[in-house]
Amino acid sequence: MIPEFGHFALILALAVALLQASLPLIGWRRRDARLLGFATSAAHGQFVCVAVAYGCLTYAFVTKDFSVAYVAQNDHSLLPLIYRISAVWGAHEGSLLLWVTILAGWTLAVSIFNRRLPADMSALVLSALGAVSVGFYLFILLTSNPFTRLVPVPEEGRDLNPILQDPGLAIHPPMLYMGYVGFSVAFAFAIAALITGRLDAAWARWTRPWTTTAWMFLTMGITLGSWWAYKELGWGGWWFWDPVENASFxxxxxxxxxxHSLAVTEKRGLLKGWTVLLAILAFSLSLLGTFLVRSGVLVSVHAFATDPSRGEFILGFMAVVVGGALGLYAWRAPRLATSAELKLFSREGLLLFNNVFLLAAAGGVLLGTLYPLVLDALGLGKLSVGPPYFNAVFLPLIVPLLLLVGLAAVVPWKRGEAAPAWRRLRIPAAAAVVAAVLLPLATYGRLPAFAVAGSLLAAWTVFAAVQDVWKRVRSKPSLAAGIAGVPRAVWGMTLAHVGLGVWALGVSYVVSFGAEKDVRLAPNAGADLGGYTFTFRDEKETQGPNYLAQRGTVTVERGGSLVTTLYPEKRQFPSQGTVMTQSSIDAGLMRDLYVSLGEGYEDGSWSLRVYVKPMVRLIWGGGVLMFLGGGLAASDRRYRLARAAERSAAQASEAALA
Amino acid sequence: MPSARFAVRFLLCAALLVPTFHIAAQVESAKPPIVLDAQQEARYRALLPELRCLVCQNESLADSQASLAADLRYEIRGLYAKGASDEDVKKFLTDRYGEFVLYRPSLSARTALLWAGPFLLALAGLAMVLALVRRARRSAAPPPVPDAEALRKILDEAK
Amino acid sequence: MRYAIPIAVLAGLLVLFMVGLQRDPRLVPSPLVSKPAPAFDLPTLDGTPPRMRTADLRGAPVLVNFFASWCAGCQDEHPYLMELARSGRVRLVGVDYKDAADDVHAWLGRHGNPYASVLADADGRTGIDWGVYGVPETFVLDAAGTIVYKQIGPMTQQAFEHNIMPLIGNRESGNGNRGGQP
Structure with a gap:
């Protein structure tokens, strides 16, 4: 009964979304305030419906209702409760339901926070979001219904894919979807701007906090995914340039x-058409990622059961949504172009360069991801584009970006001059050079070129960002007043840029000083790696809640004293007849010690893969800093004040409509 | 639709899940290890991550636990031991499996766009920025009239 | 005009994806097609003759089928291979890939033996030379010993009639039309 109720709620949500998409548009044409106002009620109603549907599916998972096909495929009576809840989004159908639920959540948030916006703008934004929702509801109901019943009812479920039974992966998809879906808000704002023709600094100010919030969740989602891949896949890597990773990147x-371009549009009223295009692009790339991962056109680590009809649906959906948006852009954007003063050496000029390198990098990722498909479609044969390509292309494009970050922080809007910029930056620059040499020498006593370059860029990014804040603080009479006087948006930006530097440092250290070894060890035999001695002690069988594990004991010593004991496992999940390696990691700020178990041999020896990963934590630490920075920036009081100021404008335009 | 079972095998290894009936371990352990000198070992280590496993197609030969990957690693060690160059090893593999095994596509007419594309994109972007700046300079001192959009808004509100 | 560039790019991508959906990205075409079959020298399962070489495949078209007793896809294609063997339309040579002799004897005893000869590639070395990456795989050789086609995954009637017969059939029968046979 409950699953049917969920199915019904989903159909109802579709109906509400249809109204939400269409009525405000009619209201805008007819200048009917009641129809415009309906958007808000629809947003609330849609959220309630989809939340009910989501609750029903979760209920089916928690109560192990194997009469529902999707539950039977991804649940198991021995599965721990936490994973029964996260198993809802463990495969295609449920993850789509999570997607629309999050979309409805963003829509609800927009309807609440946008009360201060002009009524037509707010209604059109909600209408565009409703149109996107309609597409996803149709996708679920027509091709991927999670509530379909199974006859006969199986005795036991087929269990959640063991590789997904991990806390990192339990929260990774919701975070990632918060980001993907969050860009739909910027997209909707872009659509509303194109329709109304209202594209100005105020528009940019409304759009900014939404974009920053979505970005911060996407950052966290990617960071979590990377952390999970590192500890769960057993290869010791943190980024594989797999199509599914590229799809989120x-x-x-x-x-x-x-x-960054929104900042230019808000401060200077420039780049309007470009900013709108980027807003469409960010969400279009999210949709593209969904298509790539779920249609099976590319070989990916993700094992979403693929089905051509799903691919065709998303393709059609993309054609309508993205095609419609870009068509609107081609039609309306030429009128939005403005020409104003633009100097190359100014904050906005440098931010333009930032855009060029970021988009060239995105273009490179897109090209590399799709190139095998293009060649195959043209009948030119098959080839593979893998990590060596992406690293070779990505690095040269990211280096100028890191150099720009420091520079842009000190160059003022409108026009900058070289002399004052240099005066402010010479100390950070000198400090960065010193750090680039001292840091690798102090930690590893060597100076590999990659480590020096990485430390230089990282230190430069961090010092320049800190210098900017320091100057703001110092200009106030007291330290406390200074710290309080720095707006949250600046704190957020600084934190995010420091995060970028921290990330760069982590990457350069892992690449330059990381070590790995494949060894086959008899009990109590040891192997040396990176100054540590890894000794394989023994292997025993243990029983987990829903698996049987062979558990190795590995002691790690340095200079004769015990550093840590690691317990890598090989887990057998009888429900799926599969074996999974579970690596064991001793994490530290300066280095990770990482062991994963390979094959066991008849003489009692085991093959092991051991790694020493210097500063690998900084890679995710950088992601967390960016996440926090995004949070600070999005909550800047400027946006709240702006809303209060806009109230009068909104009332005025409502009066005009009535 | 290619055979569903065939696909299932790929999916299993795609998530690093090894079928329990795997027999590779015994076969592998029976082979005598191949010892390489330090330089050969270094080249072997460097090349392996650039080669794609054909069974677990999202993993490199360095990472894959598929039995074919183990066999190929053994073959490649054997080639290096016999004094093969990196190019010889790549040719050994592409002769059998095609360019698909190379994660770093070799530069050729059909991959020229792949390798040049991102940098051409960056150059085009830089050119556009310069053009934009030049256009802005030419129209410096913009006329102090509201732009068309603002004008229209004023007119709209007046209606 | 430049405002229409994004939508043109999108249109191109959509066409690309439409084509892409019709293809299987995991299938790796063999570079060996239209080349002479790689050299091999393998023991036969029943010992008569004790060994076979590449030259022994020449003279008439032959299907070289790589299989194993541990492979699920091989069980799927087996009934059709039996049917092909009974019809006598083409010679079948099996290469038992990375398998134990006892296992394959039992397996062929249980499911029947469609092969004129079965060769044992116990260490998979020949499989590597032939570019095999997942059994079952079937190579089609013409009378001169040139590989003219490779079937990746189980052999099916569809693949045999549409892809393979046109390549080998005309030499054998003159008209490839044998649709009415039981």
């Missing part, structure tokens, strides 16, 4: 470019 790059 492209919108991130476009979204990062959008955040």
């Amino acid at each position: 492209m919108p991130w790059l476009a979204g990062t470019a959008l955040i």
